[in-house]
Amino acid sequence: MDGNIFPAxxxxxxxxxxxxxxxxxxxxxxxxTFGFSPKALSVGYSPEQPVPFSHKxxxxxxxxxxxYCHNTVELGAKAAIPPTATxxxxxxxxxxxxxxxxxxxxxxxxxxPIEWNRVHDLPDYVFFDxxxxxxxxxxxxxxxxxxxxxxxxxxxxxxxxxxxxNCHRDPEGAMRPLDQVTNMTWEAGNQxxxxxxxxxxxxRDLAPPTTCSGCHR
Amino acid sequence: MSSQYDLQILQEIEDPTIRPKLIMGESTTYxxxxxxxxxxxxxxxxxTSIVWYLMIGATLSVLTMLGGIVAYLIATGVGIWGNQSPxxxxxxxxxxxxxxxxxxxxxxxxxxxxxxxxxxxxxxxRFAEAMTIFAVCCAGLFPGIHVGRMWVVYWLFPIPNQMExxxxxxxxxxxxxxxxxxxxxxxxxxxxxxxxxxxxxIRDRATTKLxxxxxxxxxxxxxxxxxxxxxxxxxYLILAGLATPLVLSVHTVVSFDFAVAQLPGWHTTIFxxxxxxxxxxxxxxxxxTLIIPIRSIFKLQHIVTLRHLxxxxxxxxxxxxxxxYAYAMExxxxxxxxxxxxxxxFENRAFGNYAWAYWTxxxxxxxxxxxxxxxxxxxxxxAMLCVxxxxxxxxxxxxxVITVSSLSRxxxxxSWNYFKPTVFDYLTFLGSxxxxxxxxxxxxxxxxxxxxxxxxxILYKQNHTGH
Numbered sequence: 001m002d003g004n005i006f007p008a009x010x011x012x013x014x015x016x017x018x019x020x021x022x023x024x025x026x027x028x029x030x031x032x033t034f035g036f037s038p039k040a041l042s043v044g045y046s047p048e049q050p051v052p053f054s055h056k057x058x059x060x061x062x063x064x065x066x067x068y069c070h071n072t073v074e075l076g077a078k079a080a081i082p083p084t085a086t087x088x089x090x091x092x093x094x095x096x097x098x099x100x101x102x103x104x105x106x107x108x109x110x111x112x113p114i115e116w117n118r119v120h121d122l123p124d125y126v127f128f129d130x131x132x133x134x135x136x137x138x139x140x141x142x143x144x145x146x147x148x149x150x151x152x153x154x155x156x157x158x159x160x161x162x163x164x165x166n167c168h169r170d171p172e173g174a175m176r177p178l179d180q181v182t183n184m185t186w187e188a189g190n191q192x193x194x195x196x197x198x199x200x201x202x203x204r205d206l207a208p209p210t211t212c213s214g215c216h217r
Numbered sequence: 218m219s220s221q222y223d224l225q226i227l228q229e230i231e232d233p234t235i236r237p238k239l240i241m242g243e244s245t246t247y248x249x250x251x252x253x254x255x256x257x258x259x260x261x262x263x264x265t266s267i268v269w270y271l272m273i274g275a276t277l278s279v280l281t282m283l284g285g286i287v288a289y290l291i292a293t294g295v296g297i298w299g300n301q302s303p304x305x306x307x308x309x310x311x312x313x314x315x316x317x318x319x320x321x322x323x324x325x326x327x328x329x330x331x332x333x334x335x336x337x338x339x340x341x342x343r344f345a346e347a348m349t350i351f352a353v354c355c356a357g358l359f360p361g362i363h364v365g366r367m368w369v370v371y372w373l374f375p376i377p378n379q380m381e382x383x384x385x386x387x388x389x390x391x392x393x394x395x396x397x398x399x400x401x402x403x404x405x406x407x408x409x410x411x412x413x414x415x416x417x418x419i420r421d422r423a424t425t426k427l428x429x430x431x432x433x434x435x436x437x438x439x440x441x442x443x444x445x446x447x448x449x450x451x452x453y454l455i456l457a458g459l460a461t462p463l464v465l466s467v468h469t470v471v472s473f474d475f476a477v478a479q480l481p482g483w484h485t486t487i488f489x490x491x492x493x494x495x496x497x498x499x500x501x502x503x504x505x506t507l508i509i510p511i512r513s514i515f516k517l518q519h520i521v522t523l524r525h526l527x528x529x530x531x532x533x534x535x536x537x538x539x540x541x542y543a544y545a546m547e548x549x550x551x552x553x554x555x556x557x558x559x560x561x562x563f564e565n566r567a568f569g570n571y572a573w574a575y576w577t578x579x580x581x582x583x584x585x586x587x588x589x590x591x592x593x594x595x596x597x598x599x600a601m602l603c604v605x606x607x608x609x610x611x612x613x614x615x616x617x618v619i620t621v622s623s624l625s626r627x628x629x630x631x632s633w634n635y636f637k638p639t640v641f642d643y644l645t646f647l648g649s650x651x652x653x654x655x656x657x658x659x660x661x662x663x664x665x666x667x668x669x670x671x672x673x674x675i676l677y678k679q680n681h682t683g684h
Contacts, residue, residue: 005420005433037379161380 038158046154047117051103059184060148066140066182077129081116084108119153120144126161126215137175137198141184142167148184164215168208172198175206220518227523227596239337240676242519247673250520254667255419257515268514269662276654283648286641291367297641304624304636309363310474312646314616315499316356316653317397317471318492319609321464322500323349324404327411328460331453336678337528339671340521343415344511345504346408347664351656352503353401355649360393362645389473396470403460410453413439414670468496475619482562482623485550491543495612498536498582501529502608507657509602511666520667523596530595533608537586540615544583562623570635571622574614581611 034040058064067073069082084107091101107114120143122128134140140147145156157163167174172195180186188194199206208214222241229237242249290297300307323346330338361370373394375383384391416432417439423429439445472492475483505526512521551563566575585607594600621636660666 005429033377158379161382162378165381 038160038163042155042160043158044154045119046152047119049117049152050114052100052152054151055147055153056149056151066147073130073134075131077127077131079130084114119155120159122159127217128215134181135178137178137181138167138171139174139176139181139183139186141186142174146184165210168210168214171206171208220513222518223523223598230524230596237522237524238679239340239522239524240520240672240679241522245519245676247676250667250669250672250676251418251422253517253520254665254669255415255422257661258419258663258665259422259424269658273655273658273662276651276658279648279651280655281651282644283651286644286648287362290362290641290645295363295365297639298645299636299638299642301634301636303627303632303634304621306620306624307636308617308638308642308646309359311613311616311620312649313356313359313363314471314620315613316352316359316649318468318496318499318612318616319503320349320352320356320400320404320500321468321493321496322504323347324400324407324460324464325497325500326504327407328457329464331457332461336675337525339668339675340525341504341508341529342671343408343411343664343668344508344521344666345500346404346411347657347660347666348504348507349404349500350401350408351653351660352500353397353404354656355653357397357401358649358652389470389477392470393474396467400463400467403456403463407456407460410449410456411668411671412664413437414441414449415665415668417441418669419665464497465493468492480623480627481556481558482566482619485547487543487546487550491540491547494536494539494543495582495615498533498540498586499609499612501533501536502605502612505529505533505601505605506609509598509605511661515661515666517667520672523598526598526601527595530589530601530604533605534586534589534595537582537589537608541583544579558628562626565626566618566622569622569626571618571625574618574622578611578614578618581607582615585611 059066069086070079071082072078072080084104087104088108091104095101096105103114133143143157143159145154147153173191175198176183176186176188176194225241226237229235240250298307298309300309323342326338326345327342330342360373361367364370364373372382373384373391375386375391384394413436416436420429420432420436423432469489469492472488476485476488478484508521509526512518548563548567551559554560565571585604588600588604589595594604625636626633
């Protein structure tokens with residue numbers, strides 16, 4: 001033992017090391033927890049579409065029912081993206097010379113579909129079924145947010161597994177009378193009474209699966 | 218393999234008036250102990266170094282092969298192994314239990330024997346603890362690569378996540394993660410703490426700046442002041458107390474992996490004590506297997522004496538007999554239970570399609586260790602090395618018999634199948650030895666194999682008797 005091996009400043013490093021390691025660990029944990037969360041990564045996704053179709057105009061101001069275009073929601077797993085023909089039902093006569101609608105007319109003429117960009121995209125191993133939700137009284141707005149106020153559709157909810165499970169474990173708050181499913185502004189007057197009614201009317205429909213195979217096959 | 222010290226012990230032991238010393242050699246002093254042990258690290262320039270480089274070259278090649286296999290496994294899937302319906306727990310789990318079992322000797326020697334004030338532990342505890350940690354590394358590898366999707370292996374741990382998905386807390390497989398994790402942590406801490414005074418000795422003897430600096434960092438400013446020693450010994454005692462229940466708990470929980478499942482051949486209450494005894498049995502056999510060549514290569518026969526080896530042989534004999542008792546009791550209970558499935562499994566084990574494995578296991582684990590009743594064999598270095606290697610083989614077969622033979626013929630004869638390992642099963646197992654021995658050779662090269670400071674305490678006791 002003759003004297004010190006390391007210069008004096010290394011003691012400061014040594015003393016700060018636990019702080020750095022602890023703080024670094026905390027930083028990484030926080031970063032992963034919040035930064036990697038779908039709330040941060042997916043919410044707000046709003047790609048530009050080939051045609052600037054405005055839900056705000058169609059569903060909001062003009063009050064078109066969601067099911068006029070997405071006509072398979074009550075019958076099948078997927079909420080259909082309408083074919084160009086659906087657009088042309090009206091636009092054959094309305095705004096026939098609009099620049100913005102040129103791709104729609106082109107598509108109608110050529111028969112090639114418009115390539116819309118998917119906004120709400122679940123992983124392929126999730127078998128989400130629109131009809132199972134819509135016919136049991138889960139409103140569109142619960143998962144898609146106020147589409148009727150969006151010019152360009154954006155993802156409002158995280159659509160993470162935890163977020164799905166929250167509702168599957170306690171679904172009553174997200175349910176409404178069947179005739180109000182597509183109503184974007186509906187609010188429960190008396191949630192407790194509504195829950196009672198829902199229970200009486202639809203017993204087992206109020207028990208969505210929370211097992212793995214409920215959504216993954 | 219027998220040295221002058223071994224011969225001296227053989228003479229002394231026949232004379233009831235002499236008790237052979239734990240640390241031998243007339244001229245053994247504190248300084249000579251330092252030279253003998255740390256000299257191995259410092260003097261690594263001559264003959265030993267060529268052998269060492271050759272050996273680590275070999276083990277590194279095997280380790281590299283393991284890396285290649287794991288990469289291929291991740292790219293391809295667990296189908297490269299022989300795991301096939303109904304034997305989904307094939308060699309990976311067998312190897313896992315094999316290595317965890319070996320890992321038991323270290324803590325038993327360092328914690329339980331410390332609390333029982335068994336002085337002979339000091340010569341072998343560092344060695345056994347190192348072996349424990351390396352064996353746990355090998356054990357940890359197998360569940361990690363057996364899960365199929367290794368990139369989500371962190372799902373083994375209950376980490377909050379956006380899926381709100383948790384491991385099944387009722388599953389012994391999760392308990393296993395905690396049991397082995399705790400064991401690895403405590404063993405590592407225990408080992409490292411014991412190393413600190415010795416690392417400081419190496420630091421103080423160092424002749425090069427690099428060595429001095431490195432060992433200074435890892436000895437954490439140890440000066441050997443009485444205040445340091447006072448705290449060190451308290452902490453060591455506390456760690457020993459904490460580690461003691463782990464010796465029993467880890468392999469108990471490992472046995473739950475089997476015992477909690479409702480499969481005849483697995484679902485038995487004898488499993489926890491039986492597994493713990495088997496683990497200590499295999500661990501001591503591995504310590505002996507490794508230390509016998511090491512003590513003669515590095516001339517440590519006066520520190521790890523024949524007396525140490527004999528004591529370990531006695532532990533092997535005792536635990537081997539317990540294991541033998543457990544084998545017999547399993548059969549008795551299978552008969553006594555009157556359960557036809559249980560009876561079938563055990564008849565099948567001894568006389569069915571895996572009879573060859575069963576009788577290999579019985580001869581290696583029950584019959585050969587009984588030779589240690591004979592003094593001559595217990596005290597003969599070559600003989601004990603043979604028995605210890607056989608025990609290692611036998612204990613691997615024990616896990617193979619339990620895992621594979623029970624699964625391959627379950628309730629439904631229609632699903633019966635015979636497990637065939639693939640070349641990747643063999644190579645993965647071989648690869649784990651590459652990992653083990655690479656770590657071991659690094660240990661031999663860079664760390665003191667003997668707990669010098671503790672052995673010095675024994676030397677002091679030995680030289681200051683009669684008050």
